Amino acid sequence: MQIRVGLTTGDLTKLVHSRIVLSSVDGLSCSAGGDATALSKTGAGASLTISAKANTLHVEGVTLPPLKSGLSLMVRSLGSSQLVAQSLKRAGTAGLPPRYIGTIEIKPAGDAIRIILITDLENYVKGVLQSEIPASYHIEAIKAQAVAARTYALRPRIDHTKDFSNVCDSFLCCQYFAGVQTISARHLEAISKTAGEILTYDQKPILALFSSNAGSCTEDYQNCFSDPNTGEFPPPPLPYLKSESEREFAENQQTISESDLRTIWFDEAFISADSWSPHFRWHVVMSASALEAHMHHEVEVMKADPTMAPFIVPPQSGKFGHIKSFKVTKRGKSGSAIEMEIDTSSGAWTIKKELVIRSVFKNSELNLARLKSAKLFFDFKHDAIGLLSQVTVHGLGWGHGVGMQQTGAQGWAKQGKTYKQILAHYFQNSEISNT
Ligand SMILES: [Zn+2]
Known part of the structure; x- marks a missing residue:
């Protein structure tokens, strides 16, 4: 399954860029719009710079026939090497420009451009796992994260249809995706053992929110988020994003008051699935x-x-x-x-x-x-x-604390819970389906 990922600027806040510089060890091919027939090719390792003026793309580094207003350009690697976005800055890539597998579509947007990566969903999940969960975590926790990340790509909180994308690459909006660098064997194992699996409710992908540490108890969706379309706060509740205590693996009947928070904070003997984390x-x-x-x-x-x-x-x-x-x-x-x-x-x-x-x-x-x-x-x-x-x-805790929390998933996995049990705990009433 192919998905479209909107790439953001270096500060991860905008989906329009002034330009992009792309290269690939094997060289690049450029084709127009959805057409796979190359208009032009670069030499191995050469780079292309693409910008726009008056809704028309301008390309340096390769000779192309004149491009019509509004026409987008598809850039692919000529071999199996990755596309390198030389002009993009990303954290977590060891100071190197981000690398991508797939096709990059450049769309003119007035005097700016939109950059959209078209890639296989499983490749996208590889990039997300690298950024979102340590490879040292228990394999069942990583598997739970793989299913949640795959699901999120198909049903992000903000609808990115207007951006010609399924999802964007920013953790400020969606989940962090800084391309595909060196993927650990454990991340690959978690992805292949859950291949194609997503969480659904009423036969539709759920909003699979996750955060780092929930501080002993996760929160109801409607208490943290507004409706992204209407701005309504609180929004209608979601039946699968409900508060769950991390002290036991059962339906949560507990309400935590300010004095309870004080007790938990100052009681060093307090234990929950996520209390081991330094962010607790x-x-x-x-x-x-x-x-x-x-x-x-x-x-x-x-x-x-x-x-x-x-x-x-x-x-x-x-x-x-x-x-x-x-x-x-x-x-x-x-x-x-x-x-x-x-x-x-x-x-x-x-x-x-x-x-x-x-x-x-x-x-x-x-x-x-x-x-x-x-x-x-x-x-x-x-x-x-x-x-x-x-x-x-x-x-x-660290983060919004709604849905799955990674440190809690790790705590439960170490206690012998499977990824399916962990997902059923954090996303009550959801089911595992295939894409
Ligand atoms: Zn987004």
Whole structure:
């Protein structure tokens, strides 16, 4: 099965590029649109640079007949060697440009281009596993990740049809895919032993979300995500993305409160499937002055971002005053914050949704892009005249904590669970089907 993967810019945020430089050890062939007949070929190792002007592609490095406006170009390797995207930067590729197996389609988009990799689903899963799960993990955990990654490609959270793709390559949007580098034998084994398997509900691929560490309990989908099409929050629940405790392999009846989070955080003897991970507990200490210097600015930046603005509700004054305290006013079943108040001298700001809550703490002074999770609680220190002087944020887990968590899958696999049992635990009510 072939899939289309939209390649993003170096910061993983945009699907339109100013240009791309491609090469292959065996040389490249270029054909127009869906046509497989080569218009031109390069010599071995030579590179092509492709850009666009007024919706017409411009190619350097090879002689081509004039290309019509709107026409896309298909670039393939002339042999079995990979396509090298010389102009793309990716983390996790040992400082080398990313390499791809398949055909790269370049589509003009005004004065910019879209870059789409057309590749076999199994090859795509190889790239995702390399980036998303260590080869040292238990084989059953890697197999569970392979099935989840394959499923996600067919049903991402954001519909990429408008981008002429099934999925994109950014972990900020979909799952990380930095091409195919050196693939470990264990990743290959996990992929071949689950070949073609996906998770379905009602005979359709499910939204197979996963994260690194859920901090003892996964969360209901509707408590963390808004509906990507309507922006509605909370969105309708998904029957297969339900909160699951990581203390036992059974239906979760537990609701975790703030005092439960405190108990888990400070109890070193606490054990769950994911408590072995170094990302299970974290804390950040912030001085009031470091917070004051950045948070009012971050709030303004986020208010200007249409994807975040609806989740930031200012007080009547509209102003961000001196910070007095933080309070989580609504939590999900796993204890993850859904709503938080920032009490300031100009009134209380309400911040909703886990990623927005985590992001409001972005602080360049502390080298912090966002908090690791929203499963958090606060402790405060005050100065001699009662003003806030320091905040400690204690947290559990890393990531949104919805669906499968990799460190939990590893914990269960080590306890003897199979990948099918692990997937049934994280994606209740789903079934395994073939593509
Ligand atoms: Zn995406």
